[in-house]
Amino acid sequence: MTRIRFLLGAVLCDARFVGLLALAIVAAAPHLSEATRQLISFAVINILIACSINLLTGMAGQISLGQAAFMGIAAYASVLLVKVAGWPFALSVPAGALMAAAAGWILSWPAGRVREFYLAMMTLGFGMIFVEVVREWDSVTGGVMGITGIPSPQLRSLVVFGRTLDTADYLRLLAVIAAAVLFWLSGLNRSRVGRAFFAVHESETAADSIGIDSAMVKRQAYTLSAGLAGLAGALYGHLVSYVGPESFELHRSIEILVMSVIGGLGSLPGQVVGAVALTWLPLQLEVFEDFKFILYGAVLVAIFVVMPRGLAGLLFPPPRMIRPAWRQAAAPPTATTGGSARRVVGRTVLAWTGLRRSFGGLTAVADFSCELAAGEVLGLIGPNGSGKSTTINVLSGLYPPSSGRIELAGADVSGLPPHVVARRGMVRTFQDPRLVGRFTVLENVLLGAHVHARYGALEAGFGIGRIRRDEPAAIARAAGVLTAMGLDDVADRVLETLPYGYRRLVEVARALMVEPDVLLLDEPAAGLSEGEIGRLERAVLDLRAAGVAVLIVDHHMDFLARVVDRVVVLDGGREIFRGAIGAMRDDPKVAECYLGRMETTDARG
């Protein structure tokens, strides 16, 4: 069974198969009946739409209940450009898609400020506003009557480059466009662009912590998704030769969402399956139309519990996020934690002065000053609630400091957003490892290489330009880090199938991929076995030798004693001790804060 799934997945996801299928449609188009041509044309357009919402909702995790509005914007734009402005079809369709993409980009600004169900409400509102505008603005859009008599293949009035297109030609055009889009998406998904979408989906905070600008990633997802939906919408408008507001209402957006979740959110071949199924079923089953909304409703109610990965979860192996070609092109790994020679051991890289952070009336960190030198390992300890994690949160930019100054390599970084701090060379890990559960170890670690690659969506999709150099280099480096951390044997295991201890080590490995000068580790040894602590220890000592400054918050004293150069003890947000870990054990103030005040035995009192 697994074997069949694997074969099916391998064949259907293969670019050559998709190309052959498109070629077959191109060859067979003139011989098909009119009804079959129309069925396939609708299926192809639905595939494009399903892929568009998959990008935004399935991959980037941004729910969209207004996807049909993007289609509508492009459909109206393209149709009006042809009918009113006299543009050629070959220009109006891309122009419509670009306008939809622009609308997506604009929507991404307010949408980027809200999350969760507020986003669902906002996209719902966006979709409804579009329809209201179209209805009201009837001098341009024809109001509720819509626009008819659009040059179309059915009316034999669509002329492209001097050639009149019939429905077979239009089907050919659609097949070629869809094959190109699917090819592009399959490359895009398995690149830093697609991986960043999933990373933002999983945790924006974690994505920011390794230098991925989650706000920008979301804007990119909105823009690409809207552009793709727009392409589908423009092609749809010319296919049916009529556009009206009812084609882009909420029920259409719901239908798009249903296609995508039935197919399987996050899976590209799943989108094809979902779109084809929901195009074909209504035409085969007469009763479908009667029960359509009951069925859609039932699907949306049950899918996340019954079949969270949709049909793709049944039919195909889970999608992988690295193209095998780049892996083959990668140089053999050399074990390294990523230290580079440019760091001068002993020079101060991080210094903070008068750092203070309060939450309402509670001061978590008060007037804390310290510095870290390249190649130094500093332990930050103290009882629970003493301000250790807050210190890391403030240093890494997650919270702006209430007052105080943070200097990284001589430049002020206080108050900068986390992804900028990470790019400047200070990276942190979390108490609860925040990784992408459905990624393999290697894919997770590759997220850390995001900031070092320069290629964009176009290069990623078609496998041209800078991705040819950046991606194999990143894979080789990731393999090297995994070898150094002793994780190379689990590199291809899916993360959520691994024990907890591994996840911590993987998170550290991912942070190392950013090649930080300063590494902030928040309780890295918690929950690790002795063997895993040994690996962690070796990694920390490696980093120290390479001149990386490491700040460790932890409660595991034996582990700390083996790696730190000195410790700072916090209590109630204030520093109470600084020095060697041996001296700390004898310090009365430290003992007091952990064990409570020793009553000075005074029998006379």
Place this chain on the structure above:
Amino acid sequence: MRFTITLAVAGLSVGSIYALIAVTLNLTFWTTRTVNFGQGAILMLCTMATAVAARSGVPIWLAGTVGILASAFAMVIAERVCVLPASKVGGSMGWAVSTLGFGILIQGIVSKYLGNQAVAFPDVVLDAAQFVDLFGIRIGAQYLVVFAFSLTVIALLDLAIRYTVWGRVVQAVAQDPELTRVFGVPMRRVVVVSFALSGAMAGVAGILTAQIIGTVDPAFGFSLLISGFVASIVGGFGRNWGALLGGLVIGVIEQVVGGYVSTAAGHGVSLAVLMVVLAVRPQGLLGRAEAVKA
């Protein structure tokens, strides 16, 4: 000026219904941190059931009771089928999509078996032709009754939240569900009661709306839900008095713009308010920003 005042009174009246809907959203938000995207269908269900029962000769008070029970029951099912399982999936996408689906499901069933046509809604208290004279301006008595009724229901709920044991538990759950559970509070029961009450009150909101509009059809709840969202968002989610303020403001804006420009423009403006408030001040006019926790 007279026209504006007439519109404003109508706006306050429908706005009070929006506030009532927003309060029913609060009830589920407090206890489970979820918002029912299918609430529109719930209130449609009650109103449709009442109208259909009344049409077949059932006395109106009985028909209304049946409708309210139906929507309360539907909410209990929604909690069991959509909210409870989704809390195990994590994130809000699960329950947002499944409650939306639940609403579509109910709407689909109602239009399949009760028909897609608008059904005339019987007058419960006053008929639409009755007017009162207020400072020389003729105002539909219906509007005043609806306004008074929704305000009373909201006030009663607020009193119940403040002064009953159940209400205090709801407040506690809203503050800290984990801690409340630790104290041995029967959470399931509190949640189920909140959902049932939310459904029942949504049903009341539906009946009140139908009093003003005069008819009900399967698609009737959705735009009401959107207006309820707007009221919630403007006032700040989870706040009853915020919901009241938001509802009244939106109701008046919608009616005044609707009266001077067009109904669709009125609706469009309230959607625009939704988008702008979400973008600029997601915590609402009265709400405080929730602290980000790492």
